[in-house]
Amino acid sequence: MAQIHENDDEVAERGEELYRQKIRAAVETPENIGKMVIIDVDTGEYAVDDIGLTSARQLQAKRPDAEPYGIRIGYKTAEALGGVLERTTP
DSSP, X not given: OOOOOSSHHHHHHHHHHHIIXXXXXXXXXXXXXXXXXXXXXXXXXXXXXSSHHHHHHHHHHHOTTOOEEEEETTBSSSOOSSSOOOBOOO
């Protein structure tokens, strides 16, 4: 059963925590840098693909009530408007 999150900040906090603690080591490989990982913040399940929408659909196909949070692997933000994406340091 899906948890009810109070707001987007809570979803983002949980998504970041799951990424740092459980997912980052598995997905942050040279071939995945720049891809999107979409995480279900309730279960920790995730999907990786070049396009975030594709990843979200893969995750939603597994669990229709997923509470998704997206991260661009190897970068500080998922998207940049009028600028450049800044890489994270491993």
